[in-house]
Amino acid sequence: MDEQSIKRISRLTAILTLLQSKKLLTASELAAKFEVSVRTIYRDIRALEKAGVPIVTEEGKGYSLMAHFNLPPIMFTDHEANALIMTEQLVLNNKDSSLVKDYTEAIDKIKSVLKYDAKNKANLLLDRTRYHHNIVRERSSNNLSTLQYALTHFKLVQIEYVNEGNVSSNRTIEPFAIVSTDHWLMIAYCRLRHDFRYFRLDRIIDLKLMDETFSPHKMTLQDYFDHYH
Secondary structure, three states: OOHHHHHHHHHHHHHHHHHOOOEOOOHHHHHHHHHHHHHHHHHHHHHHOOOOOOOOEEOOOOOEOOOOOOOOHHHOOOOHHHHHHHHHHHHHOOOOOHHHHHHHHHHHHHHHHHHHHHHHOOOOOOOOOOOOOOOOOOOOOHHHHHHHHHHHHHHEEEEEOOOOOOEEEEEEEEEEEEOOOOOEEEEEEOOOEEEEEEEEHHEEEEEEEEEOOOOOOOOHHHHHHHOOO
């Protein structure tokens, strides 16, 4: 995800929360606040409408949300909530302090309407995620969302994994944390090796989410780093 995409996601989220907190907002006000063109705000409003947000447009006056509309707890699936948490971490690494402030305020409001269980899972993912190095560098993975879900629901995962020597093996893992360096990495307890291992997501050539659950690991991510490094 590049920096422009991160900024747009944070702006859309912030616009939505602003619309919830005020009765009427003009495109000019929004453009000034986010330092973009009015045309960009028009595109953002259309994107929110396509996503199902009931925005009322009053010609010559501005935008508001349909009366009595609020972000309901069921609006976000687990995967969507996880994506928001992941994007939050990307934004927090951004050097634009105004962007960080706007998005942090917006994401806090969104977290407040998540169901209790979803909120706990989102906070767990937040605690088990670390970012390092260049956050806008492209990383190849089709499994991140599934592994996030497995991590927050304590689901076992079967993977076919190819190591640096191009040797393939089948593993059953207990996902523990996600780390972003030059590659997406999953820290997981490997039942084959009976210990924690790093798995590069781009080396996972097949993945199956299992119905079986595992007992949550009691240590924090910092505990893991202190013990294994």
